[in-house]
Structures are given as structure tokens and as C-alpha cells.
Amino acid sequence: MIVEAIASSTAQVLPTHTPTHVAPIPTVLPDVHYQVIGDSGARTLWVVFVIMAIASALFAGWSLKVAVSNRLYHVITTVITIIAAISYFAMATGQGVSVKTTVIHHHHEHGVPDTTTTIHRQVFWARYVDWLFTTPLLLLDLGILAGLSGAHILMAIIADVVMIVVGLMASFGTENTPQKWGNFAISMLAFLVVIWHLALNGRTAVRNVSQNVANFYMAIAGFTVVVWTAYPVVWGVTAGGHLSIDGEIIAYAILDVLAKVVFGAWLLVTHAKLPETNVELKGFWANGLNREGLLRLDEEEGA
Template identity: 50%
Template sequence: MIQPMFRPITSTLLPTATSVPGPVPTVIPTPTEYQTVGEAGHRTLWVTFGLMVLSSGIFALLSWNVPTSKRLFHVITTLITIVASLSYFAMATGHATTYNCSTVWDHHKHVPDTSHQVCRQVFWGRYVDWALTTPLLLLDLCLLAGVDGAHTLMAIVADVIMVLSGLFAALGEEGKTAQKWGWYTIGCISYLFVIWHVALHGGRTVSAKGRGVSRLFTGLGLFTLLLWTAYPIVWGVADGARKTSVDTEIMIYTILDFLAKPVFGFWLLLSHRAMPETNIDLSGYWSHGLATEGRIRIGEED
């Protein structure tokens, strides 16, 4: 009997163990990064506000026993610290500020690159302060040295251009180098014109007022020159390259502002008292205005 020969069939189609695919690589986007004022910077703004108010009160008191016609330096110097007080009050209370945001790209392996925003707080109130107070500071120096009106006006205009250029640079887009650093360059060039109109011409004219006034102008001029040169350096490191925190930026600027305004003011007014030749007699204009010039007033000498 022939028996059929059957062999067990082994199928090669049976399912076998296979590797389960891993999860697809994912990247969690980086949230927006804010570089903003902290507790230390906030306290610094309030302290500086108080110092500016105190300085304004002292400057006003110093002018009480000075004749009205000779209070010009007192009035200008007091206005400087009053404007600074308003500026620091605005910044301390959270006004006069905005954010300048830039895009930062994050590079990853095996997945597309991502980006996030870095927003730095910019106190535009500081630039409004400088646009009003620095021309007054220059006016103090020009009047002290006897600089003529033409060079005084040109110095003030160059100074305003310098400050506004700094504001435009601070608000410029981070990716547009020509926009941001171009305004910064314009501001630095304007600063050179300020030096030329005030320092060079002031040095020539102040010699006619005597040795004491020349020394005072030279001291105040060099003091102001060193401080004002530090401002663009701080800007380049802080708002420009963003290498410092906002708190550090505030602290440095407040130190410079305190030296350039209250300290400058005390130096000028206390020295001015001891030098009668620095007095500017504006009895005609200050008391009667320019419209009365040329009229004959009873009781005045010919």
C-alpha cells in the first residue's frame, strides 16, 4: 500500500517580530524672551527721581538772593533738573517705555530651525529728557564762555540731532545693521560738531573774561566731555549690542545723569557766585523784553 507522503508545510509568510518606529523628533518653540527692568533698576529710578527733585529745590533756593537780572545760570540749571525729575518719574511709574523686538534663530539637528523673539525694554523717556536738558547744559557752557549766538545755535542743533539719532538707533530693527548702526554713526558725528562749536570756540572767547573764568570753563568743559563720551559707549554695549541687562544699563545711565546734571549744576552755581565777571546782565531783555530795546526809558543813563 502506497501511503502518500505528506510533509508539514512551514509557511515563510507567518508574521515575525518587526521594529516599531520611534517617535518623530519634535522641538518645543522657545517662548518670547523679555529683557526688562527688575527690582534693582526700578528702585534706582525712584532714588534718582528723588535726587533730581532735591537738587531742583536747592538750585531754586540758591537763586533767591541773586538779582533777577543775574539769575540766568540759576534758571537754566534748575530747569535741567526739573526736566530730569519728570523724566525719571515717568520711567519709574512705567511710562515712557516700549519694547524693541528682534528675531533670533535656534538651530537643531535633524529638524528644521526655529526662531523666537527677544524683546528689550527701551526707555524712550530718557531720550526726551536728553533732547531738552543737554541743549540747556550747552547753553550754560556757551554763556559762561561768551560764545556767540551763531555757534551756540549750531551746537544746540547738532546736539538735538545727536540725541534723536540715538533714539532712532535704539528703536531700529536688529536685523537691519545699516538702519540701527547708521543712526548711531550719525549721532557720533553730530557729537563731534558739538565739541567743535563749544570747546574750540569757547576756549577762544573765554580767555577775554579772565583767568578764573577760563579755569572754570575748562574744568566744566572737560568734565562734560568725559561724561558725554561715556554715553555712546554705554549705548553701544547696552541698547546696541545688548550685552548688559536693563538694570545695569539703568544704573550706569543714572550715575552719568547725576554727574552731568546736579553735580555740574552745583559746580557751576557755587563757582559762579565767587566770580562777578561771569554775571550776565540781562536787565533789558529779562525785565522788559526785546520789543522795548531802542526806546528811551526815564531814569536810565544815556
């Protein structure tokens, strides 16, 4: 009797599930993307390193066939490709690279939680160090060829340095903010100053040299302006996320070879054919310190 009473008391009907009109909250998974170098990008870095190293050796060997007093173009051009070779070796071996993290927020309606997309993208800042040294040297080559004054050459180089440094700051800027695109705008303004010196002041100055040199300067300076203009185009495409790391490396590699190796070879070949382009440097450049006439204490004491 007792057992039956306990069994009947516990045999209660369990409550059924009451349906609600609230949608279930979806599970939010992290959306993370890694934009890093691949095989084609790595191979490109090594190939360009070899190209720059070979060009450096050829330019240096070429300079040995020229008198020391006439080696200014050869020295500058060789230093440009040497710096580029060092930069590409650093990038090929995993140096000079940082990772920029960008978090993009997505707002959803109807009670759906907001989500984020995190992008980790490699920034090869070693190329900016390369450009910081090589582009002023390229401008020095062009300024000397055109016969620009020291003041104009200095102002062009200062504008160029501003362009590179601010461009590096823009590459680490937050996506779609004044921090990034404001720096990019400043960099482009500095670039316009560089073009102004090359196109206007350079063209005016080179007319006082000779017609042959003027024609050559307009051709190689125009080539430089076109190639340099392609750099911010690649940067803009990269900043918009429309170019992979490998695509970015390949694009910049092609431009670097054109701006340094092709430019240097063209300059030295034409320089050898145009005596008007000679810049003869004597004194300390060619002969070192001349110590004739210096007072020697031992001779004075023995007099």
C-alpha cells in the same frame, strides 16, 4: 468547525517594524527672553527722581538770593533738573517705556529645522525726551560761560538735537543692521560737532573773558565731555546685549546725576565766586514790558 476556521484565519502574524536610517525630527520649542526692569532698577529710578527734585528745590531757592538780572545760570540749571525729575518720575511709574521685539534666526544643518530666539526688551524712551530738552540747556550754560557767539551756540544745539533724535531711532533699530548702527554712526558724528564747538570755539572765545573764567570753563567743559562720552559707551554695551535693564538704568542714572546735578552745583558755586561770569540781563527779563511812551487812545481822545 466554522468558529475554528474563523479563528485560524484571523490568527495572522502582524508585520514587524522595519528599521530606517532617518533620524527623528526634534521638537522645536520657542526660545523667548524677556528683558524687563527689576527691583534694583525700579528703586534707582525713584532715588534719582528724589535727587533731581531736591536739586531743583535747592537751585530754585538759591536763585532767590540773586538779583533777577543775574539769575540766568540759576534759571537754566533749575529747569534742567526739573525736566530730569519729571522724566524719572515718568519712568518710575511705568510711563515713557516701550518694548522692542527682536527675532534672531539660527540656521542648523543635517536636517535640523531652523530655530529663532525672540527677545522682548524694554526701551525707556522718556530719557531721550529728557535729553532732548536738557542737553541743549547744558550747552547754553557752557556757551554763555565761554562767551560763544549766538551762531556757534545755535549750531552746537542743532547738532546736539540731531544726536539725541537719531540715537532714539537707533535704539529701536533691528539688531546688527545698517538701520541701527548707521543711525548710531550719524549720532556720533553729530556728537563730534558738539565737542568741536565746546573744545575749539569755546576755548578760543573764553580767552577773551579772563584767565580765571578760562580755567573754570576748561575744567567744567572737559568734565562734561568726559561724562557725555560715557553715554554712547553705555548705549553700545546695552545694544550688544551685555547689560541688563537694571544695569542700564543704574549706569544712565549715575551719568545723569553727574551731568545735571554735579554740573549745576559746580557751575553755580563757581559763578558766585567769579564776578567775571556775571551775565546781567535787564529790559524785559528783569522788568517786563516797559510801557512808557506808548500812545494811549483815551488820552489822545481827551486832548
